[in-house]
Amino acid sequence: MTVENTSIIVLGTLQDAGSPHIACTRECCADLFENPTIQRQVVSLGLIDAEHNKTYLFEATPDIARQMKLLTSTGNKGAGELVDGIFLTHAHIGHYTGLMYLGKEAMNAQNTSVYAMPRMKGFLMGNGPWDQLVSLNNIRLYALQNEAPVKLSAHIEVTPFLVPHRNEYSETVGFQIKGPTKTALFIPDINKWDIWDKDIVEEIKKVDYAFLDATFYSGKEIGHREISQIPHPFIIESFETFKGLSATDKNKVVFIHFNHTNPVLNPESEEAQMVVEKGFRIAKIGDVFAL
Numbered sequence: 001m002t003v004e005n006t007s008i009i010v011l012g013t014l015q016d017a018g019s020p021h022i023a024c025t026r027e028c029c030a031d032l033f034e035n036p037t038i039q040r041q042v043v044s045l046g047l048i049d050a051e052h053n054k055t056y057l058f059e060a061t062p063d064i065a066r067q068m069k070l071l072t073s074t075g076n077k078g079a080g081e082l083v084d085g086i087f088l089t090h091a092h093i094g095h096y097t098g099l100m101y102l103g104k105e106a107m108n109a110q111n112t113s114v115y116a117m118p119r120m121k122g123f124l125m126g127n128g129p130w131d132q133l134v135s136l137n138n139i140r141l142y143a144l145q146n147e148a149p150v151k152l153s154a155h156i157e158v159t160p161f162l163v164p165h166r167n168e169y170s171e172t173v174g175f176q177i178k179g180p181t182k183t184a185l186f187i188p189d190i191n192k193w194d195i196w197d198k199d200i201v202e203e204i205k206k207v208d209y210a211f212l213d214a215t216f217y218s219g220k221e222i223g224h225r226e227i228s229q230i231p232h233p234f235i236i237e238s239f240e241t242f243k244g245l246s247a248t249d250k251n252k253v254v255f256i257h258f259n260h261t262n263p264v265l266n267p268e269s270e271e272a273q274m275v276v277e278k279g280f281r282i283a284k285i286g287d288v289f290a291l
Contacts (some may be wrong), residue, residue, distance in 0.1 A: 175266025179291020
């Protein structure tokens with residue numbers, strides 16, 4: 001498949017640890033160790049600049065090899081296997097550790113552009129093994145600034161914005177991705193909608209697509225974990241927050257970043273059907289959204 005227009009493509013939909021989840025003995029992962037599926041990859045989006053034959057990756061996940069291949073084969077007409085840039089949201093394992101595959105043990109890339117917020121940039125420059133990627137010129141770091149657009153072309157720009165999350169090593173941002181005719185939000189991680197200094201309902205109204213944190217369907221999945229230590233907006237909470245949206249605006253919402261326990265990963269589940277019945281969407285690898 002080759003995409004002819006500037007577009008976003010979904011490359012991964014899972015929470016950082018993926019699925020099957022390490023050491024998981026629950027039903028959600030039981031069959032996946034012996035029967036893995038390429039639909040279970042860590043959260044990532046691809047941006048295809050069809051006019052200039054360029055591609056950009058959002059997040060550098062442990063599944064970067066398959067994700068980059070899907071992105072470049074979909075969007076690059078013979079322009080090569082490597083993306084033209086990578087945008088990072090924060091320093092949690094599923095969102096940046098794929099950078100290791102650009103190093104000398106793997107691809108040994110040359111000056112791949114990596115866009116990161118100041119603390120994230122400092123973390124990569126000041127800690128091994130990431131600093132080696134910098135010193136060996138495998139990656140070239142570019143500092144992002146909150147709410148400051150990065151122009152990738154005359155018709156495409158990417159704007160980071162801060163969101164509340166666990167910021168042990170870096171800030172956490174979402175991105176607004178603006179194309180020639182449409183605009184998308186990408187917020188794979190946030191603590192809760194009501195503690196953000198922006199109104200998520202109003203932000204959804206401003207864009208054409210909103211790829212939003214849906215780590216857990218409800219608190220029932222968490223089990224032995226203390227819920228206060230893993231704050232995310234549950235899908236059932238998002239239902240309540242978004243209930244006043246029009247049908248058109250609800251259809252903009254594409255839930256993403258699912259924990260391995262999240263029942264919506266099974267499209268036949270009652271929970272997945274409920275998402276659809278309420279007018280929202282569930283991200284799937286390979287979905288393409290025209291910009």
